[in-house]
Amino acid sequence: MVSRFLVIALIALVSFAASADDRYCENGLIAVDARHAGGDLDGCRFKSGDSVELTFRPEDRSVDNDFSWFSFRVTAKKPQKIKIRMRFPDGYARFWPKISHDGKSWTPAAEAAVRRNWSKKSMTLIVTAGESATWVSAQELLTQSYYDQWLEELAAHQDILTAEIGKSVEGRPVTLVKTSNKREAIVLLGRQHPTEVPGALAMRVFVDALLADTVLAKEFRERFTLLIVPLVNPDGVENGHSRHNAGGTDLNRDWGPFTQPETQSIAGLLEAVDKLKMTPRLMLDFHATKYTDSLLFYTQLTEDETDPPNFATNWLYSVRSRLPDFAFVHDPRPTSEQPNTKGYFYTRYGIPSFTYELGDEADRESIRASTPIFAEEMMRVMLQADLPGT
Numbered sequence: 001m002v003s004r005f006l007v008i009a010l011i012a013l014v015s016f017a018a019s020a021d022d023r024y025c026e027n028g029l030i031a032v033d034a035r036h037a038g039g040d041l042d043g044c045r046f047k048s049g050d051s052v053e054l055t056f057r058p059e060d061r062s063v064d065n066d067f068s069w070f071s072f073r074v075t076a077k078k079p080q081k082i083k084i085r086m087r088f089p090d091g092y093a094r095f096w097p098k099i100s101h102d103g104k105s106w107t108p109a110a111e112a113a114v115r116r117n118w119s120k121k122s123m124t125l126i127v128t129a130g131e132s133a134t135w136v137s138a139q140e141l142l143t144q145s146y147y148d149q150w151l152e153e154l155a156a157h158q159d160i161l162t163a164e165i166g167k168s169v170e171g172r173p174v175t176l177v178k179t180s181n182k183r184e185a186i187v188l189l190g191r192q193h194p195t196e197v198p199g200a201l202a203m204r205v206f207v208d209a210l211l212a213d214t215v216l217a218k219e220f221r222e223r224f225t226l227l228i229v230p231l232v233n234p235d236g237v238e239n240g241h242s243r244h245n246a247g248g249t250d251l252n253r254d255w256g257p258f259t260q261p262e263t264q265s266i267a268g269l270l271e272a273v274d275k276l277k278m279t280p281r282l283m284l285d286f287h288a289t290k291y292t293d294s295l296l297f298y299t300q301l302t303e304d305e306t307d308p309p310n311f312a313t314n315w316l317y318s319v320r321s322r323l324p325d326f327a328f329v330h331d332p333r334p335t336s337e338q339p340n341t342k343g344y345f346y347t348r349y350g351i352p353s354f355t356y357e358l359g360d361e362a363d364r365e366s367i368r369a370s371t372p373i374f375a376e377e378m379m380r381v382m383l384q385a386d387l388p389g390t
């Protein structure tokens with residue numbers, strides 16, 4: 001009797017364990033596992049030996065959140081092709097799947113392996129799986145460990161200081177990277193929105209160019225302090241969120257209300273900057289969007305006065321003259337009623353404030369190749385600006 005109860009109890013435990021964690025499932029031959037940092041999976045159903053249906057939902061229901069991140073690993077006992085039907089019942093299939101065999105280097109899935117059905121909010125993907133994992137992710141996985149490694153590299157740079165300026169809802173550090181104190185500052189923010197990885201890829205190249213050992217970059221750092229927060233939403237990134245932080249909030253709608261610890265950290269930083277009598281001169285906020293294949297900049301309207309004046313036009317004009325064949329869009333917009341970063345910095349400081357948007361599927365190599373030119377021209381044009389208040 002005892003052993004039968006034990007067996008029943010064990011079965012109950014096993015089935016509870018399987019259903020308690022939606023981020024893992026298996027049928028004895030194939031396993032799907034999304035328990036890694038940045039992983040996301042909300043439901044799993046095996047249809048036959050080589051076919052599985054996966055469901056993905058955003059972390060919270062909201063108007064702005066009509067798509068979902070996905071990231072999982074597939075393994076199979078024997079090497080085989082697996083048909084994965086991905087369902088997005090709350091939205092649409094925004095991202096083209098990226099494939100990796102080590103979780104570090106990624107390539108877009110082959111055209112022939114993907115069938116995306118916009119109207120039915122689903123996508124079918126064929127992957128080859130074996131004992132070592134095949135990773136499938138909405139975008140490259142750049143999670144906390146990626147930033148830790150980057151911060152370690154930055155810390156070795158003689159001009160750089162890193163400091164924790166606050167903690168996220170779940171207690172992860174919000175880290176500032178800064179160069180030595182000058183009278184003027186440039187503010188760079190990244191990863192408010194967890195899925196917007198192309199913006200993060202561009203930000204890293206951009207920052208590297210500002211920290212380079214070149215005459216231009218050194219002259220720039222002689223005049224301007226860099227205030228960089230590479231990972232504003234560490235919980236969202238680590239938990240595989242589509243847009244929000246762990247407080248259920250879109251951080252790029254919290255500039256002014258400052259209800260969340262992540263945005264409060266940066267508000268505190270700005271107070272410290274004011275006390276030091278340091279003047280922010282430019283703010284770049286790195287994002288990604290479905291609205292371009294390449295790159296677009298949301299700025300103030302051209303008739304909106306900024307200090308330095310006409311910076312957006314001058315900067316992007318200089319870039320165009322160096323990259324005549326590289327298509328990108330300057331999209332000046334009125335300051336939004338939504339409390340976003342761009343509007344906040346423009347309203348508070350009157351400085352040029354940018355949402356720096358890379359396309360979700362922008363060619364990664366062209367991001368790497370073109371971004372240093374944007375950084376160099378930013379420095380060149382900014383160095384021509386009059387001192388503040390003159």
Ligand SMILES: [Zn+2]
Nearest residue numbers: 193196287288
């Ligand atoms: Zn965004």
